[in-house]
Amino acid sequence: MTGTGTTVLAAQAHGFLSPTGVEVVFLLVGLVTLGAAVVTVTTKQLVHAALWLVVALGGLAVEYLLLTAEFIAWVQVLIYVGSVVVLLLFGLMLTKAPIGRSPDADSGNRWAALGVAVAAAAALVWVVADAFRTTWIGLDGDAPQGTTKVSGEILFRHWVLPFEALSVLLLAALVGAIVLSRKRGKEEKR
Amino acid sequence: MHLVYPAVLAALLFCTGLYGVLARRNAILVLMSVELMLNAVNLNLVAFDVWLRDELHAGQALTLFTIAIAAAEIGIGLAIVLQVHRNRGTADVDRLRDLRDDAPDAGSDTERADREEKAEAAA
Numbered sequence: 642m643t644g645t646g647t648t649v650l651a652a653q654a655h656g657f658l659s660p661t662g663v664e665v666v667f668l669l670v671g672l673v674t675l676g677a678a679v680v681t682v683t684t685k686q687l688v689h690a691a692l693w694l695v696v697a698l699g700g701l702a703v704e705y706l707l708l709t710a711e712f713i714a715w716v717q718v719l720i721y722v723g724s725v726v727v728l729l730l731f732g733l734m735l736t737k738a739p740i741g742r743s744p745d746a747d748s749g750n751r752w753a754a755l756g757v758a759v760a761a762a763a764a765l766v767w768v769v770a771d772a773f774r775t776t777w778i779g780l781d782g783d784a785p786q787g788t789t790k791v792s793g794e795i796l797f798r799h800w801v802l803p804f805e806a807l808s809v810l811l812l813a814a815l816v817g818a819i820v821l822s823r824k825r826g827k828e829e830k831r
Numbered sequence: 832m833h834l835v836y837p838a839v840l841a842a843l844l845f846c847t848g849l850y851g852v853l854a855r856r857n858a859i860l861v862l863m864s865v866e867l868m869l870n871a872v873n874l875n876l877v878a879f880d881v882w883l884r885d886e887l888h889a890g891q892a893l894t895l896f897t898i899a900i901a902a903a904e905i906g907i908g909l910a911i912v913l914q915v916h917r918n919r920g921t922a923d924v925d926r927l928r929d930l931r932d933d934a935p936d937a938g939s940d941t942e943r944a945d946r947e948e949k950a951e952a953a954a
Contacts, residue, residue: 663832664832668836671840675840675847678844678847678848681851681863681864681867682847682848682855682864687857687859690863697844697870701873704837705874708878708881709881710877710881710894713873713877713894713898716898717898720898720899721898721901724902725866725905728905728909729862729909731909732859732862732912733859735916736857736912736916737916738859746855746856747854747856748924748925750854751853754849755850757849757850757853758846758849759846761845761846761849762843762846765842765846769835769839770835770839773833773834774833774835776833776835777832777833778881778882780832786881787891791888792888792892795888795892799887799892800887804896807900810900810903811899814907818906821910821913821914822910822913822914
């Protein structure tokens with residue numbers, strides 16, 4: 642109870658018109674991230690979409706760093722920027738995606754999609770801003786929140802079983818991807 | 832930091848991904864938009880974890896799990912897309928309409944309502 646009380650008091654002490662340095666950096670990086678995401682979903686050049694996705698995901702890694710979740714940020718850089726985007730680029734190459742502008746990158750229902758997205762954005766932003774406008778995150782606490790030490794301790798002390806189940810899931814996904822993409826030579830010969 | 836900033840950024844990123852999923856024609860671009868939506872959820876998880884100062888850090892653990900599951904999903908998804916492309920010669924989701932109801936005007940209204948009821952019962 643006292644914790645929430647102090648949070649509310651702190652939020653009242655911190656107005657929106659006098660942002661801290663972290664908030665300014667967060668806003669600027671957030672604008673870059675959002676812009677890159679919008680370009681990713683609207684550009685006509687398929688390979689450029691994957692490259693703008695790198696910018697968006699890297700911006701999100703910086704946001705994690707600003708939120709003191711250090712380990713998550715580096716995992717984001719390693720897995721998303723390092724492997725997922727490379728996989729997507731390989732997929733684009735293997736499906737013979739056209740280099741250059743492809744006029745049919747968007748389907749015919751893009752205006753309906755735009756309507757749905759704008760309506761969802763308006764509703765979500767309204768609700769979220771109304772619910773959390775006085776909530777303050779104290780980032781400069783005494784206990785570190787997201788260093789590698791803390792993350793490793795909680796992961797291997799409290800979340801061991803889900804972690805191991807996740808490794809089994811990854812193995813299953815790996816085997817499944819191999820089985821799916823293998824050429825079925827034997828069955829065609831028969 | 833105000834919690835509003837990460838929450839609003841996550842909502843906007845999610846809606847950007849939503850637009851991409853609905854509007855894109857190439858299946859790989861749809862997968863990219865799905866990644867954007869997953870990342871928006873991750874940002875929310877991290878922000879709320881830092882705000883609540885959870886003892887177990889459930890938000891950060893769940894974020895790591897989401898990242899791993901997203902990696903698995905992208906691998907399987909790309910394998911399926913490649914297989915579809917190998918079989919059909921296209922990866923456009925608009926052209927994959929084998930399951931489409933081909934003749935929407937064929938049956939009368941009662942028949943269609945009957946069919947929909949059956950589909951709902953089966954679901």
